[in-house]
Amino acid sequence: xxDVEPEHVCPRPQLVRxxxxxxxxxxxxxxxxxxxxLAGGWHTDVAALxxxxxxxxxxxxxxxxxxxxxPHAIVWYHRExxxxxxxxxxxxxxxxxxADYSASVWVNGVHVGGHVGGQTPFSFDISETLHAVQQSIxxxxxxxxxxxxxxxxxQDWRAEPHxxxxxxxxxxxxxxxxxxxxxxxxxxLHWTPDLVHATVRCEGxxxxxxxxxxxxxxxxxxxxxxxxxxxxxxxxxxxxxxxALRHGQDRLRLLWSPEHSRLVDxxxxxxxxxxxxxxVTSYLGLREVGTADGRxxxxxxxxxxxxxxxxxxxxxxxxxxxxxxxxxxxxxxVKELGFNGVRMHQKVEDPRFLHWCxxxxxxxxxxxxxxxxxxxxxxERLTREWLEILARDRSHPCIVxxxxxxxxWGVPDIDSSPAQAHFARSLYHLTKAIxxxxxxxxxxxxxxxxxxxxxVHDYAPTGSSLRARYGNADVILETLAxxxxxGRRLVxxxxxxxxxxxxxxxxxxxxxxxxxxKWFGYSIVAGGPxxxxxxxxxxSALLESPALAGFCYTxxxxxxxxxxxLLAEDRTPKADAAAIRAVLTKPAKALPGDELRADRDExxx
Numbered sequence: 001x002x003d004v005e006p007e008h009v010c011p012r013p014q015l016v017r018x019x020x021x022x023x024x025x026x027x028x029x030x031x032x033x034x035x036x037x038l039a040g041g042w043h044t045d046v047a048a049l050x051x052x053x054x055x056x057x058x059x060x061x062x063x064x065x066x067x068x069x070x071p072h073a074i075v076w077y078h079r080e081x082x083x084x085x086x087x088x089x090x091x092x093x094x095x096x097x098x099a100d101y102s103a104s105v106w107v108n109g110v111h112v113g114g115h116v117g118g119q120t121p122f123s124f125d126i127s128e129t130l131h132a133v134q135q136s137i138x139x140x141x142x143x144x145x146x147x148x149x150x151x152x153x154x155q156d157w158r159a160e161p162h163x164x165x166x167x168x169x170x171x172x173x174x175x176x177x178x179x180x181x182x183x184x185x186x187x188x189l190h191w192t193p194d195l196v197h198a199t200v201r202c203e204g205x206x207x208x209x210x211x212x213x214x215x216x217x218x219x220x221x222x223x224x225x226x227x228x229x230x231x232x233x234x235x236x237x238x239x240x241x242x243x244a245l246r247h248g249q250d251r252l253r254l255l256w257s258p259e260h261s262r263l264v265d266x267x268x269x270x271x272x273x274x275x276x277x278x279x280v281t282s283y284l285g286l287r288e289v290g291t292a293d294g295r296x297x298x299x300x301x302x303x304x305x306x307x308x309x310x311x312x313x314x315x316x317x318x319x320x321x322x323x324x325x326x327x328x329x330x331x332x333x334v335k336e337l338g339f340n341g342v343r344m345h346q347k348v349e350d351p352r353f354l355h356w357c358x359x360x361x362x363x364x365x366x367x368x369x370x371x372x373x374x375x376x377x378x379x380e381r382l383t384r385e386w387l388e389i390l391a392r393d394r395s396h397p398c399i400v401x402x403x404x405x406x407x408x409w410g411v412p413d414i415d416s417s418p419a420q421a422h423f424a425r426s427l428y429h430l431t432k433a434i435x436x437x438x439x440x441x442x443x444x445x446x447x448x449x450x451x452x453x454x455x456v457h458d459y460a461p462t463g464s465s466l467r468a469r470y471g472n473a474d475v476i477l478e479t480l481a482x483x484x485x486x487g488r489r490l491v492x493x494x495x496x497x498x499x500x501x502x503x504x505x506x507x508x509x510x511x512x513x514x515x516x517x518k519w520f521g522y523s524i525v526a527g528g529p530x531x532x533x534x535x536x537x538x539x540s541a542l543l544e545s546p547a548l549a550g551f552c553y554t555x556x557x558x559x560x561x562x563x564x565x566l567l568a569e570d571r572t573p574k575a576d577a578a579a580i581r582a583v584l585t586k587p588a589k590a591l592p593g594d595e596l597r598a599d600r601d602e603x604x605x
Contacts, residue, residue, distance in 0.1 A: 004284055009324060011175040012121070014395055015189050016281045017117040021138075023081060023094075023176040029053035029066065032074040043106040043138045046078040051056075053077065053540075055096070062316045072157060075171045077139040089183050089198060089275040097174030103148055106138040116381070118143070118151065119348035119369055119389035140580060141171040145371045149378035149383060151410075153346030153369030154311065154559075154569070155319075155591040163207060163520050166560040169319040174350055184208040184272035191266070191284035191395045192437060193541075196298065200225075205235040214269040215240050217284075224264065238476075245286065255299050256285030256397045258340040263359030264273075264398075276339035285358060285397025290440055291326060291452050291500050294473075295590070296549050298400070304588040305363055305400075305550035308334060308566070309505060312343035312349050313559045315569045319347060325440075330532065331356040333571060334556065338584030340563075343504060343552045346370065348389050357398035363506075365401040365552075366393060367444075370374035370409035374420050378410055386427065402431050402438055407445035407457065407486065414447045415489055420463040446488040449498050453549070455504035458485035459522040466506070467597040470481045473547040476501050500549035503542060507553045509534050510564040511574070518561035522554075531566075535575075536583045543588045553584075560578035597598055 011379060013120040021125055028049040030042070037492045042048050053147075057064035059075060086092060096103065100118030115122035124367045142215065145157045153429065154167035183208050192201040202215050213236060214228040215514050222244070229512045245251045256262050263283045263583070271279040287299055295302040312330070314322050327350055334342055341363025348368050359362050368389055371378040385406050393399055404427040405411060409422040428442035428450035439452035448454055456479075460466050469479045479485075480495050508522030509531050525531045535553075557565040566580060 001435040009352045009355055011095065011177050011351065013351055014191075014282045014284075015186065017179050017181065017279070019180065021081075021178040023079070023178055024055045024468065026052050026079070027055050028078040029059065030076045031059075031068075031072045031475040032076055033072055035074055037074065037076055037140060042076055043111070043140070044109045044407075046138060046542070048134075049076050049078045055079075055172050057176050057317050057320050058100075058168060058171055058173050060158070060167050061318045063320075064317075065324060069167050069601065070479065071168070072170065072584070073144045074140065074142050077172060080134055080136050082133050083130070083135065083178075083180075086127060091125055091181050092130060092184055093123050093179055093181055093184070094126045094137070095121065095123040095177045095179070096139075096172065096177075097121050097137070098348075099132045099172045099174075100151075100169055101143040102141065104140045105443075107134050108605055117385040119390060120385055120392060126431065127209065130225070137551075139172065139179065143168070143170045148372040149375060149381060151369045151371045151378075151382050151473075154313075155369075157372075161518075161560050164559075165237050166313055166562070166563045167318055173318070173320045181207075182270075182272075182276040182278045184211055184270060184275055185278040186268060186270055186280055188391065189268065189280070189282055189395070190391075191282070193284065193286045193288065193397075194239075195251075195286065195288050196246060197239075198242050199239040200242060200264075200286070201237060201239050202266075202268075204232045204235075206231065206236070206379050207235050208272065211272040213269050214267075214271065216267040216269075217242065218260065218265045218267075219244075235304060237435045242286075254286050256287040256358075256361075257298060258335075258361040258363055259304075261359060263358060266447040282395075283358070284395060289400040289438055289452070290502075291549075293548065294454065294498055294500050294549060296439070296500055296502075302591050304591050305341050305502065305552075306339050306584055307341040307343045307365065307504070307552035308337070308339045308362065308549065308556035309345050309552055310334070310349075311555065311557070312347050312353070312560050313557070315560070321350060321353070324352060328356045328360075329362050330556075331362050333567065334362060335360065336581065337566060337573075337577060338581035341365070341400070343367065344553075344558070345405070346392075346409075348434045351392070351396075353400055354393060354396045358396055363400050364396070364398045364405055366399045367406060369401040370406060372410060374411050374413070374417070374423070379423050380452050382410065383427070383430070386431070387434065390431065394435045398440060402435065402440045403444045403455070404428075404440075405427065410444060411443065411447075414449065414491065416442065417484065419490060421449050446484075446486045446490050448490065448493055449492045452499070454480060454499055456480075456490055456501065457505035458503055459508050459554075460485065460538075461523045464538040466538060466541040467544070470501070470503065470542065470548055471496075471543050472545065479499070493534070501547065502552070503548065504552045505554050506542070506551060507535070507538055508555070508564040509538075520562045531575045532579045532583065535580065539583050540586070543586055543590075546589045548590055
């Protein structure tokens with residue numbers, strides 16, 4: 001695939017048209033603490049929006065230019081932009097990559113729609129509301145920190161952050177953009193590889209019925225497939241044959257992995273019976289993931305995930321990345337430290353981050369922001385947003401596991417409440433129904449109601465403690481049955497001894513706090529050399545176990561008072577990066593022959 005500079009990556013990198021319009025930058029802005037804007041007609045009279053904000057940074061952050069971290073439940077935005085009149089047969093689509101939490105949008109005084117959910121994208125065809133040249137957009141976003149049924153992840157509900165929570169990210173926090181499209185155009189697109197049958201399933205939706213869809217797949221200079229299908233309705237799904245995958249040895253050059261992040265370029269053309277054609281570029285990775293015999297499988301071969309917890313939080317911009325380059329650099333830092341993947345934590349990350357994980361080679365466990373209470377409203381909100389997350393991200397090869405719930409957040413009584421246990425299990429089965437190609441963990445950490453992998457959180461302070469609980473298959477089964485490292489039962493119901501077990505949170509090594517410093521950590525070290533020694537003690541204990549299938553270290557970076565990152569908030573290492581990498585890349589006893597597999601992959605280049 002041709003390399004792309006970070007600043008030129010489209011906000012939707014797997015469905016790209018030429019000439020998309022960046023609508024970020026300076027907008028007019030106002031807080032609406034008394035909820036006067038709707039009655040006052042702010043959607044047409046924007047004089048009350050007398051401040052400025054830099055989109056897509058939240059108003060709590062420094063880079064927004066507002067930098068007001070106090071709770072403000074309602075915020076308003078306004079900006080104008082110019083576009084020439086649309087040619088016959090074309091439409092204009094306005095896109096929001098994410099706005100937290102409930103958004104309403106007006107264009108030239110006309111309400112064009114709304115969206116509920118702080119982690120997922122939404123868009124509107126605003127063609128009928130456009131003026132001759134200059135357009136006016138007004139956005140109202142409501143984000144109530146005192147609503148425990150609202151999925152909010154680790155954004156603090158208190159005025160000042162405490163413990164493991166951090167400052168809020170209110171309002172527009174990912175890019176706003178627009179594009180001109182043909183009247184009959186591709187609305188969404190999904191790819192699902194099938195290595196056994198040497199095919200890729202292409203699914204999508206058109207804005208109008210009756211068209212011919214052409215798919216061309218290329219790897220480097222080779223055309224792997226060129227197939228056209230007549231589509232009668234607006235939804236389509238068909239398999240594209242890739243003959244090169246049928247050659248059992250030669251297909252190694254096509255497979256995606258963190259070590260060899262090979263991608264296939266895709267061109268999709270939509271030719272309607274009347275009107276202009278639509279053309280988009282996309283990409284996919286040829287890979288399959290699964291579990292068997294207590295192991296995680298990548299491309300049908302046992303693979304040992306060495307993940308790090310990634311919260312995607314920056315002190316100057318909060319959940320928004322400081323710039324497009326920072327998303328690529330985050331992936332590079334993870335790989336430089338010796339990890340082969342990240343577990344996204346209480347956040348759905350920017351698609352451009354996933355793009356760099358795809359391109360540079362990094363496994364991703366997809367999680368989402370959870371609510372703090374259980375009930376019909378909270379269940380409905382999380383389920384609706386989770387379905388949108390699956391729709392947005394399931395074509396990314398980097399994503400290898402889905403995790404809708406973390407540590408019983410939003411289901412605090414899951415051990416004693418049948419309703420909460422049913423909800424967790426329903427999320428597992430719903431996810432498998434939408435995407436049967438990936439492992440799913442309904443509730444990661446403990447009180448696991450349903451899962452393809454037992455993900456356990458254990459902040460034991462020493463390697464000897466970890467060996468006592470995870471040193472071999474027998475003690476792991478005993479741990480699953482009787483131990484409570486988080487104070488909770490690990491598995492609800494019967495334990496499957498053949499299911500993979502991973503320590504999906506451990507470590508948390510941190511420097512001791514300075515006098516008066518706000519601080520949260522698990523295990524204190526005196527400085528860089530001791531951090532490396534303690535890390536080696538913990539990681540070695542896990543790598544020596546013949547029965548553990550992988551791990552996730554807590555965590556990549558500091559996040560405000562949670563000071564247990566391998567990197568500081570500014571992404572500088574707290575210890576020698578080469579020494580950290582040497583610890584994390586030692587062989588895993590669980591996978592003898594790993595070096596032989598690596599040699600085989602190298603030969604396929």
